[in-house]
Amino acid sequence: MGLDKCEQCYEHQALNRNVFNYVKWKHRAEKSRQYLIMATIFMVASLSGVLLFVLLISGVIRVPQTDNSTSKVSIIKEEFGITREGVKIDRYTLRSIANASIEIQVLTLGCTITSIKVPDDKGQVDDIILGFDDLIGYERTDNPYLGAVLGRVANRINKGTFKLNNQIYHLPINDGDNHLNGGHSGWNKAVWNATVVEDQLTFSYISDDGDENFPGEIHANVTFRLTKEDELIIRFTAEIREKMSPINMAIQPFFNLAGEGSDSIYNHEVTIFADYYLPTKLDLLPTEIYTDQPAIHFYTANSLDIKHGKSGHDYGKHSGFSMVPQNYPDAINHDTFPDSVLYPGSTYIHTSWYKFTTAD
Ligand SMILES: *[C@@H]1O[C@H](CO)[C@@H](O)[C@H](O)[C@H]1NC(C)=O
Numbered sequence: 001m002g003l004d005k006c007e008q009c010y011e012h013q014a015l016n017r018n019v020f021n022y023v024k025w026k027h028r029a030e031k032s033r034q035y036l037i038m039a040t041i042f043m044v045a046s047l048s049g050v051l052l053f054v055l056l057i058s059g060v061i062r063v064p065q066t067d068n069s070t071s072k073v074s075i076i077k078e079e080f081g082i083t084r085e086g087v088k089i090d091r092y093t094l095r096s097i098a099n100a101s102i103e104i105q106v107l108t109l110g111c112t113i114t115s116i117k118v119p120d121d122k123g124q125v126d127d128i129i130l131g132f133d134d135l136i137g138y139e140r141t142d143n144p145y146l147g148a149v150l151g152r153v154a155n156r157i158n159k160g161t162f163k164l165n166n167q168i169y170h171l172p173i174n175d176g177d178n179h180l181n182g183g184h185s186g187w188n189k190a191v192w193n194a195t196v197v198e199d200q201l202t203f204s205y206i207s208d209d210g211d212e213n214f215p216g217e218i219h220a221n222v223t224f225r226l227t228k229e230d231e232l233i234i235r236f237t238a239e240i241r242e243k244m245s246p247i248n249m250a251i252q253p254f255f256n257l258a259g260e261g262s263d264s265i266y267n268h269e270v271t272i273f274a275d276y277y278l279p280t281k282l283d284l285l286p287t288e289i290y291t292d293q294p295a296i297h298f299y300t301a302n303s304l305d306i307k308h309g310k311s312g313h314d315y316g317k318h319s320g321f322s323m324v325p326q327n328y329p330d331a332i333n334h335d336t337f338p339d340s341v342l343y344p345g346s347t348y349i350h351t352s353w354y355k356f357t358t359a360d
């Protein structure tokens with residue numbers, strides 16, 4: 001669909017009957033870039049590991065082919081700033097050496113993707129990620145999770161309430177009457193430990209039992225890998241101790257394929273290969289629907305209103321888009337939605353592939 005008549009675009013959850021979600025974005029003005037996202041989301045690996053295996057064997061899924069050889073990517077660390085609480089934040093830059101056309105920067109604050117630089121069809125390199133120039137920007141109270149990891153549970157939980165193991169939990173209410181993206185201090189506000197192993201950058205975080213009223217201690221990792229085919233692979237994993245908890249990890253970069261700060265996304269085209277979409281009510285909670293597979297949250301930045309982003313750019317309505325693979329919103333309160341519970345002894349795994357190309 002074209003996005004010129006974007007007034008009708010809203011927040012929707014694209015659902016896929018298959019395990020694979022596949023989305024293609026294209027900027028179709030003179031400067032042309034394409035962006036593809038392919039995502040698999042597995043709520044509980046002990047179950048889905050078997051499912052993935054079966055699907056791979058049966059040829060239903062084709063995992064993108066990537067070259068596993070190492071040292072084709074350079075990963076550089078530098079200090080980005082000091083938080084209001086006095087914690088040092090580092091920025092990591094991943095750059096493809098073999099094909100030095102793509103560069104990605106990520107912070108230890110909330111695993112935030114601050115920039116992705118890619119060339120267009122004329123070789124002009126632009127930063128296609130909305131964000132801020134400095135840490136003060138990312139710490140702003142009006143920062144709408146730009147580029148950040150979302151957890152423990154991305155998206156909304158109705159009235160911030162759920163029942164698990166015969167216990168009722170009340171979470172912080174931070175979005176109207178509901179709980180959104182992990183609460184007042186979600187994982188986007190956490191400072192993650194970074195480890196570089198060959199071409200992989202892994203961020204780790206321990207979310208304590210009782211963190212934002214969620215049960216159980218969760219050990220979470222987010223791994224970034226850039227391949228020489230210009231794919232960014234982001235892998236989320238998590239394990240829990242003793243108790244069980246809902247989980248739904250995601251990351252929310254806002255893109256503008258014409259370059260951040262360009263007027264709008266009206267010259268973009270999007271194709272979403274989904275079997276269904278999940279209608280939501282005004283408060284963006286879903287109406288009841290039955291299906292048993294994962295989703296992609298599609299948002300055309302209808303209520304974005306950021307003054308003084310990068311280089312002083314203002315980011316208004318429709319100045320970017322986000323495409324966030326995840327489980328269904330409020331899955332913990334809907335028996336017919338895919339299970340969002342992380343159990344002790346199992347591993348949560350979610351992998352997304354982002355591929356950047358130029359249009360024909
Ligand atoms: C460099 O990137 C271009 C565009 O994605 C691709 O066609 C080409 O194969 C890449 N070159 C190498 C050496 O990987």
Ligand SMILES: *[C@@H]1O[C@H](CO)[C@@H](O)[C@H](O)[C@H]1NC(C)=O
Binds near residue numbers: 193204205206
């Ligand atoms: C992060 O590093 C600190 C200090 O070295 C350590 O205490 C903590 O356990 C680490 N957290 C994770 C998740 O590795």
Ligand SMILES: *[C@@H]1O[C@H](CO)[C@@H](O)[C@H](O)[C@H]1NC(C)=O
Binds near residue numbers: 195204219237
């Ligand atoms: C996170 O990564 C560390 C190594 O960096 C590994 O020891 C640990 O098992 C990983 N945890 C999960 C939940 O993947």
